[in-house]
Amino acid sequence: MAGDQPLVLVVEDESAQREVLAYNLEAEGFRVARAADGEEAMLLVAEDRPDVIVLDWMMPRLSGIEVCRRLKLRPETRTIPVIMLSARTEEVDRVRGLETGADDYVVKPYSVVELMARVKAQLRRVRPASAGVRLEFGDIVLDAETHRVSRAGRELKLGPTEFRLLAALMERPGRVWSRESLLDRVWGRDVYVDTRTVDVHIGRLRKALTRHGGADPVRTVRGAGYALG
Amino acid sequence: MAGDQPLVLVVEDESAQREVLAYNLEAEGFRVARAADGEEAMLLVAEDRPDVIVLDWMMPRLSGIEVCRRLKLRPETRTIPVIMLSARTEEVDRVRGLETGADDYVVKPYSVVELMARVKAQLRRVRPASAGVRLEFGDIVLDAETHRVSRAGRELKLGPTEFRLLAALMERPGRVWSRESLLDRVWGRDVYVDTRTVDVHIGRLRKALTRHGGADPVRTVRGAGYALG
DNA sequence: TGAAACTGTTACGTAACCGTCACAAAAGCT
DNA sequence: AGCTTTTGTGACGGTTACGTAACAGTTTCA
Numbered sequence: 001m002a003g004d005q006p007l008v009l010v011v012e013d014e015s016a017q018r019e020v021l022a023y024n025l026e027a028e029g030f031r032v033a034r035a036a037d038g039e040e041a042m043l044l045v046a047e048d049r050p051d052v053i054v055l056d057w058m059m060p061r062l063s064g065i066e067v068c069r070r071l072k073l074r075p076e077t078r079t080i081p082v083i084m085l086s087a088r089t090e091e092v093d094r095v096r097g098l099e100t101g102a103d104d105y106v107v108k109p110y111s112v113v114e115l116m117a118r119v120k121a122q123l124r125r126v127r128p129a130s131a132g133v134r135l136e137f138g139d140i141v142l143d144a145e146t147h148r149v150s151r152a153g154r155e156l157k158l159g160p161t162e163f164r165l166l167a168a169l170m171e172r173p174g175r176v177w178s179r180e181s182l183l184d185r186v187w188g189r190d191v192y193v194d195t196r197t198v199d200v201h202i203g204r205l206r207k208a209l210t211r212h213g214g215a216d217p218v219r220t221v222r223g224a225g226y227a228l229g
Numbered sequence: 230m231a232g233d234q235p236l237v238l239v240v241e242d243e244s245a246q247r248e249v250l251a252y253n254l255e256a257e258g259f260r261v262a263r264a265a266d267g268e269e270a271m272l273l274v275a276e277d278r279p280d281v282i283v284l285d286w287m288m289p290r291l292s293g294i295e296v297c298r299r300l301k302l303r304p305e306t307r308t309i310p311v312i313m314l315s316a317r318t319e320e321v322d323r324v325r326g327l328e329t330g331a332d333d334y335v336v337k338p339y340s341v342v343e344l345m346a347r348v349k350a351q352l353r354r355v356r357p358a359s360a361g362v363r364l365e366f367g368d369i370v371l372d373a374e375t376h377r378v379s380r381a382g383r384e385l386k387l388g389p390t391e392f393r394l395l396a397a398l399m400e401r402p403g404r405v406w407s408r409e410s411l412l413d414r415v416w417g418r419d420v421y422v423d424t425r426t427v428d429v430h431i432g433r434l435r436k437a438l439t440r441h442g443g444a445d446p447v448r449t450v451r452g453a454g455y456a457l458g
Numbered sequence: 459t460g461a462a463a464c465t466g467t468t469a470c471g472t473a474a475c476c477g478t479c480a481c482a483a484a485a486g487c488t
Numbered sequence: 489a490g491c492t493t494t495t496g497t498g499a500c501g502g503t504t505a506c507g508t509a510a511c512a513g514t515t516t517c518a
Contacts, residue, residue: 015332016331016332016333016334019332159463159464159465160464160465161464161465174374174375174377175374175375176374176375176376180349180353181353184350184353192340192343192346193465193466193467194466194467194468196466196467196468196506197465197466197467199505199506199507199508200465200466200467200507200508201465201466202506202507203506203507203508206507207508220505220506220507221376222388222389222474222475222505222506223389223475223504223505224376224389227375227376388474388475388476389475390475390476422476422477422478423477423478423479425477425478425479425495426476426477426478428494428495428496428497429476429477429478429496429497430476430477431495431496432495432496432497433497435496436497449494449495449496451484451485451486451493451494451495452486452493452494
């Protein structure tokens with residue numbers, strides 16, 4: 001709570017996944033605290049007062065559900081937003097059913113772009129100053145919170161994948177993303193999808209962006225990937 | 230870490246499996262170092278500093294687990310990503326439980342596509358694709374992140390090979406590169422291409438750089454090669 | 459439960475790009 | 489000057505990367 005940058009607590013027992021998460025959060029400019037299980041998490045919460053908690057559901061010792069429940073009991077920790085990670089859709093339903101009070105849910109394998117957007121969205125609730133939920137490029141505006149995209153004031157209809165793809169591209173306009181890193185960021189880490197699929201979705205995104213006129217803002221860099229502008 | 234292409238160390242005691250792995254990795258453009266047991270692996274790590282290690286769990290002498298544990302103890306090798314191979318799901322669980330600090334796990338029999346994807350994913354974590362390199366020489370500016378080249382503020386259109394060729398030359402202005410070393414650097418290690426091809430691409434690069442006026446910045450060093458400036 | 463929306467893959471046409479060659483031009487050598 | 493070696497470059501066939509329509513399987517939602 002004290003520092004410049006928001007502090008995100010990552011609670012995940014599997015070290016590889018924990019580090020991937022931490023890596024991406026740090027790349028976004030957050031400070032990161034790590035916990036490998038629920039008990040460690042409770043200690044760190046008391047100690048460091050994180051601004052957001054990303055919490056794995058399935059963990060040894062103290063499960064994510066239990067951690068969440070305990071946090072929401074105490075007034076001084078009740079307001080810290082919790083984003084729950086779980087492996088399957090059914091589990092999300094179950095977690096919801098348990099009324100743990102988590103503020104958001106993300107299903108594994110998650111898209112990095114999406115998770116970052118949700119972390120930012122939660123932060124914005126608590127710290128209205130933190131920016132980044134609203135991305136702009138030229139006359140294109142993307143609002144991660146409301147999941148809406150408009151161009152020149154006109155609302156655009158995008159599918160979920162096209163939305164995340166555009167969000168990834170808008171995150172750093174001009175930067176060239178390889179098909180592989182787009183797959184990584186937009187589709188998710190453990191999904192094995194043909195790289196040509198990226199081309200198809202880029203095509204769909206282009207069609208949506210230019211439906212009502214306007215130049216194609218997506219640049220193809222032959223042999224390298226795609227970029228915005 | 231030194232070379233152009235990432236170096237992958239394959240540690241696997243069974244020679245057939247080791248060669249299959251190596252073959253596929255080389256087909257993907259990686260350089261490959263091979264080790265038949267843990268002790269050899271430790272030596273090769275110290276010697277060659279691989280970018281990624283693919284490590285079999287079950288091995289004579291020094292097991293994969295022990296290799297991994299030792300690697301993660303020393304600061305200079307801690308950050309090298311390790312992908313563990315093991316024979317069964319239960320073993321993966323056991324390896325995980327041992328907290329060896331491996332960065333990813335793959336169960337045998339693995340899909341080659343999947344393993345390649347994981348190797349690439351780990352590499353991306355460590356080598357964030359030539360992040361934000363901006364090269365300048367006189368009025369020429371090359372931005373690796375956006376894949377853009379401009380001269381005197383005017384954007385230039387370069388093909389992929391010309392782009393990489395210019396990047397290589399700009400990395401060390403004034404230095405004379407032989408055709409062979411340019412082939413190595415720009416085209417890749419074991420590509421069978423005539424050295425005269427370099428001349429042709431130098432010509433194309435010159436044409437692009439001088440299209441809108443300005444002196445030819447590429448110097449021919451007769452009998453030796455080319456240099457910038 | 460259907461209908462609609464969305465997804466990943468495939469196939470095919472096209473345009474850009476690549477490597478080689480042949481010959482011209484330039485540079486060095488005697 | 490003549491001769492040899494090296495480099496510049498236009499032309500050309502072959503290859504590859506990309507754009508996109510079509511399609512089948514799946515999910516979502518009324």
